[in-house]
C-alpha cells in the first residue's frame with residue numbers, strides 16, 4: 001500500500017501556535033482528578049474494593065465463572081478415567097498438544113480408554129475447544145489454576161495422573177440433557 | 186458393477202425427479218440414480234452382493250406403483266417416472282432412520298466406524314432430529330469374539346445382512362446368521378461356527394456400521410486420521426487392488442479397492458496382513474561386513490567387490506532377480522547386470538508356493554513373477570540351483586535383489602551383495618547390504634498372473650536410509666561404469682515400456698497423493 005501523507009494545517013492564532021493553553025487545560029483535568037480522589041484513596045476514606053488497581057499478588061481478582069484454567073480429567077463414579085479416547089480433542093486442538101494412546105478397557109460396557117493421555121501446557125493456547133469437543137464431559141478447564149512455571153519444558157507436559165489428580169466424578173449423562181442445540185437455531 | 190452405459194446395446198429412458206436420463210436396460214434403479222448424482226441413502230445394498238431389500242432405506246416413489254418401492258430391488262424400465270425427493274419420500278427416509286436408530290447404542294465415541302459410518306452420514310444428511318423414544322433401549326452383547334480377526338458388537342448391528350451375504354456369496358462359507366425376532370434380533374455365528382473363513386475381514390469392510398470390527402485395526406486410529414493411497418496387494422500373484430490406509434507415516438490397514446478385472450470388491454485375510462512386513466524387521470542402514478557404513482561407502486565397496494570378481498572370473502559371478510520386486514527395479518537390474526556387466530548366471534526367485542483357492546488366492550505368493558519372467562530373457566535359474574551352485578563353488582560372487590529369506594550360511598566363502606528391505610539369513614551373511622524400499626513406499630508397477638500391469642503408489646516414507654531399488658541399482662551402476670540416469674520411477678517405466686512387450690499397453694497413470702478419509706465412500 002502506498003504511503004499517503006495528509007498535511008494538517010496548524011491551528012491559527014497565538015493559542016494554536018504555542019499549545020500553552022491546551023497544556024494548562026490538561027493539567028487542570030489531572031488536578032481535578034487528584035482533588036477528587038485525594039480524600040477517598042489517600043486518606044483512606046473510601047473502601048478498598050472500589051479501587052480499580054489491585055495489589056497483586058497479595059490481592060487477587062475473582063475470576064469469572066467461565067474462566068479457562070489448567071486442564072483436568074474427570075472421573076467415573078468408581079474413580080476410573082471418564083475419557084474414552086474418542087480422539088475428538090486431539091482432532092480439534094489447534095495447537096496439537098494433546099497426545100492420546102487408546103487401549104481396550106477391561107469392562108465391555110466401557111470398551112475403550114486412554115492408556116496415555118498427555119497435554120503439553122506450554123503449547124496449549126487455552127482456546128477451550130477440547131472441552132467443547134468432548135462428548136463425555138471427560139476434560140474440563142474449570143480449575144481456575146494457571147499453568148505453573150517450570151524449570152524444564154518436559155515438566156509442563158501433564159500426564160494422566162496429574163490431570164486426574166484434579167478430577168472428580170462427573171454427574172453429566174452421556175449425550176447430555178436439555179434442549180437440542182439444533183432446535184435453538 | 187453396473188454395466189457401462191456406453192457399451193450397452195439397449196437403453197431405456199427414465200425420468201428421475203423430472204429429468205430425463207438414459208440407462209442400459211435392466212440396470213438397478215439405485216445404481217442408476219446414484220450414477221446421475223441423485224443421492225439415495227442405503228444400507229443393505231452392496232454392488233458386489235445380491236439385493237435382499239431388507240433395510241428399506243432406499244425407498245422411492247414410482248408413478249403408478251401403489252406404494253414406495255425399494256430402488257435397490259427394482260430394475261429400470263422404459264418411461265419409468267421416479268421421485269426421490271418428494272416430501273413423502275423424505276419423510277419415509279427419515280422415519281426409516283429413526284426406526285434403525287431406535288435401539289442403536291450411539292456409541293460413536295468408542296466405535297471404530299465413527300467417521301466412516303453410513304448410519305452417521307445418513308443421519309446427518311437425512312434426519313438430524315432428536316430421538317423420541319422414552320423407554321430403555323434393548324441391550325445386546327458387546328465385544329463378542331466371533332472369529333480369529335473379528336469382534337462383534339450386536340447392539341450396533343442394524344441387521345442389514347451384508348456380512349451374511351459376504352460369507353455366503355463370496356467366501357462360500359455360511360458362518361453368520363440372524364437369530365431371534367423383532368427388536369431382539371441379533372447377528373450371530375451359526376451354531377458351532379466361528380467367523381474364521383479366509384475372507385472374513387471383508388465383512389468388516391461391508392458392515393455399514395461399527396458392528397463388526399477388525400481386531401488388528403481396533404482402536405489403532407480414528408477413520409478421519411487415515412490417508413488412503415491406491416496400491417496393489419503384494420501377497421500373491423492375483424494382485425488384488427487395495428487401498429493403503431496410513432497415518433503419520435505408518436500403515437494401519439489394507440482394504441480392497443474396487444477393480445472389476447481382478448478382485449471386484451474383495452481381498453483375502455492373509456493379504457491384509459502383508460503390511461506388517463513393511464513396518465517390522467526392516468533393514469534401515471547400509472552395512473559392510475555387518476558394520477554400519479554410509480551409502481556411498483557401501484556402494485563403493487559393492488562396486489569394488491563386483492568389479493574385482495568380474496575381472497577375475499566372470500563366469501563365477503551371478504545375479505538374482507526377485508519375483509517380489511517391481512518392474513522398475515527388475516528393469517534397472519537387467520540393465521546393470523545383463524546389459525552392463527554381462528553377467529551370465531541369472532537366477533530368480535521369491536517366496537515359496539503356498540495354498541490357493543478358486544476365489545482369489547493364488548499358489549504363487551509373489552506379486553510380480555509374470556513381470557520378472559517377461560523382463561529377463563531366459564534361461565532363468567531357480568533358487569534351488571542357486572543354493573546348489575553356492576555349495577559347489579560354481580559361484581564366488583552374487584548380487585541379490587530381495588530374497589532375504591534365502592538360506593545362506595554366514596560362513597560361506599561367497600561374496601554376497603544384497604539389496605534388502607527386511608532382515609533375514611541372507612542379510613546376516615552378506616558382505617554388503619544396501620537397504621531398499623518396499624512396495625508401499627515406492628511408485629512402481631506389478632504384473633499379476635494374467636499379465637495385468639497395475640500401479641503402486643508411495644503411501645509412506647522409506648525407513649532410515651533406504652531408497653527405491655532402481656535408484657540404488659542406478660547409483661551402483663554409476664560406480665561400475667554403467668551409466669543410467671533416471672530422475673524418477675516413471676522414467677524407468679517409460680524406458681522399460683519401450684523395451685518389454687508386456688508393458689507396451691500399460692499406462693503409468695497420474696501420481697496419487699494420499700487422500701484423507703472423510704466418510705470414504707468406498708467402505709460402509
Ligand code: SF4
Pocket residue numbers: 089092093094095096097098119123124125126127128129130131
Ligand atoms: S485448550 Fe485448545 S490448545 Fe489447549 S489443549 Fe484444549 S484444544 Fe488444545
Ligand code: SF4
Pocket residue numbers: 082083084085086087088089090100130133134135136137138139294
Ligand atoms: S474428547 Fe473427551 S473423551 Fe474424547 S479423547 Fe478427548 S477427553 Fe477423551
Ligand code: SF4
Pocket residue numbers: 289290291292293294296297298299300302303304305341393394395396
Ligand atoms: S455404528 Fe455408527 S452410529 Fe453407531 S455407534 Fe458406531 S459410529 Fe456411531
Ligand code: SF4
Pocket residue numbers: 341342343344345346347348349372388391392393394396397
Ligand atoms: S454386522 Fe454389520 S454387516 Fe452384518 S448385519 Fe449387522 S450391520 Fe449388517
Ligand code: FES
Pocket residue numbers: 226227228229230237238239240241242243244255256257258
Ligand atoms: S438398500 Fe434398498 S432396501 Fe436396503
